[in-house]
Amino acid sequence: MFFLRELPTEMMIDGYVSKIGVGDVDTVSRALSMMRDASQLGRLLDAYFARHNLSVLKFHILMVIDREPDVDSLRQSEINQRLDVSKPVLHRTVASLLKEGLLVRSDDPADSRAHLLALTHQGQTVLADVLPGHFETISNFMKEKS
Amino acid sequence: MFFLRELPTEMMIDGYVSKIGVGDVDTVSRALSMMRDASQLGRLLDAYFARHNLSVLKFHILMVIDREPDVDSLRQSEINQRLDVSKPVLHRTVASLLKEGLLVRSDDPADSRAHLLALTHQGQTVLADVLPGHFETISNFMKEKS
DNA sequence: GTCAGTCTGTTATCATGGTAACTACATTGG
DNA sequence: CCAATGTAGTTACCATGATAACAGACTGAC
Numbered sequence: 001m002f003f004l005r006e007l008p009t010e011m012m013i014d015g016y017v018s019k020i021g022v023g024d025v026d027t028v029s030r031a032l033s034m035m036r037d038a039s040q041l042g043r044l045l046d047a048y049f050a051r052h053n054l055s056v057l058k059f060h061i062l063m064v065i066d067r068e069p070d071v072d073s074l075r076q077s078e079i080n081q082r083l084d085v086s087k088p089v090l091h092r093t094v095a096s097l098l099k100e101g102l103l104v105r106s107d108d109p110a111d112s113r114a115h116l117l118a119l120t121h122q123g124q125t126v127l128a129d130v131l132p133g134h135f136e137t138i139s140n141f142m143k144e145k146s
Numbered sequence: 147m148f149f150l151r152e153l154p155t156e157m158m159i160d161g162y163v164s165k166i167g168v169g170d171v172d173t174v175s176r177a178l179s180m181m182r183d184a185s186q187l188g189r190l191l192d193a194y195f196a197r198h199n200l201s202v203l204k205f206h207i208l209m210v211i212d213r214e215p216d217v218d219s220l221r222q223s224e225i226n227q228r229l230d231v232s233k234p235v236l237h238r239t240v241a242s243l244l245k246e247g248l249l250v251r252s253d254d255p256a257d258s259r260a261h262l263l264a265l266t267h268q269g270q271t272v273l274a275d276v277l278p279g280h281f282e283t284i285s286n287f288m289k290e291k292s
Numbered sequence: 293g294t295c296a297g298t299c300t301g302t303t304a305t306c307a308t309g310g311t312a313a314c315t316a317c318a319t320t321g322g
Numbered sequence: 323c324c325a326a327t328g329t330a331g332t333t334a335c336c337a338t339g340a341t342a343a344c345a346g347a348c349t350g351a352c
């Protein structure tokens with residue numbers, strides 16, 4: 001992600017917004033701040049996970065499987081329902097996690113098209129290792145913002 | 147960009163955060179909401195600009211040149227100071243805008259390495275056409291959120 | 293029972309983000 | 323002056339996002 005380093009001043013936004021007659025300056029300013037903050041935090045998280053040979057998407061995949069109550073595995077389509085990412089990207093990233101040994105795949109007894117994806121022991125270890133720093137990165141960023 | 151469709155409940159976050167002892171649940175919840183909102187608004191803006199044969203980055207490039215006081219052109223490096231994007235991506239995207247006729251390039255008399263990038267008439271027209279919908283997209287999104 | 297329609301996963305291809313490393317020019321310190 | 327360093331732009335390559343289109347397996351209305 002990327003975004004403006006310097007947001008437009010409220011005056012500049014007003015120059016566009018009030019001329020056009022849509023929305024109000026405060027709302028637009030708030031949205032632009034949000035986008036810039038999200039971009040910056042996104043970069044910090046990307047860098048953090050990269051240092052652990054992961055990506056935000058890989059982390060989220062491990063996370064949604066791990067946090068599932070009652071079961072310890074999910075289908076690819078179920079992961080897709082939980083993550084707002086396209087099927088092919090999810091497929092590719094799951095393939096990469098399988099290759100790296102963080103996930104295992106087994107046939108779904110209920111549907112021969114599908115497979116069940118579960119964390120390996122190593123996957124659980126990696127997730128546990130990476131979680132504190134994830135929340136710490138978020139917390140530190142929010143602290144500096146306020 | 148992508149993100150979790152359903153955020154973890156505060157209870158789940160607490161399960162991680164308080165165990166780990168970094169940050170607090172509210173701050174982390176707020177950050178995750180922000181990331182999801184930014185992802186969703188980002189998708190809306192991507193789709194909006196795509197309908198106008200643009201991208202968010204192309205729009206921002208046009209915008210920062212247009213909003214510059216006193217001058218009507220910028221160097222690539224000056225655009226880079228204003229946008230949080232890498233040099234090669236900016237270069238490629240500027241090249242595309244030149245090819246599409248939205249920007250023109252002239253030599254910088256002060257530095258033979260550099261060039262000045264200015265909006266063409268068509269570039270100004272496109273920017274003006276696209277601005278209202280941009281702010282409208284943002285305003286509508288923020289309204290639905292609240 | 294069958295076949296039209298849907299769902300699961302996959303492949304191919306493209307778009308757009310990044311880093312590393314380079315050329316050419318400009319600037320600065322001795 | 324001129325060598326060393328810095329800056330502007332560019333190239334090559336990789337990572338990670340998307341859509342379109344497909345095969346094969348399931349499902350339901352008849």
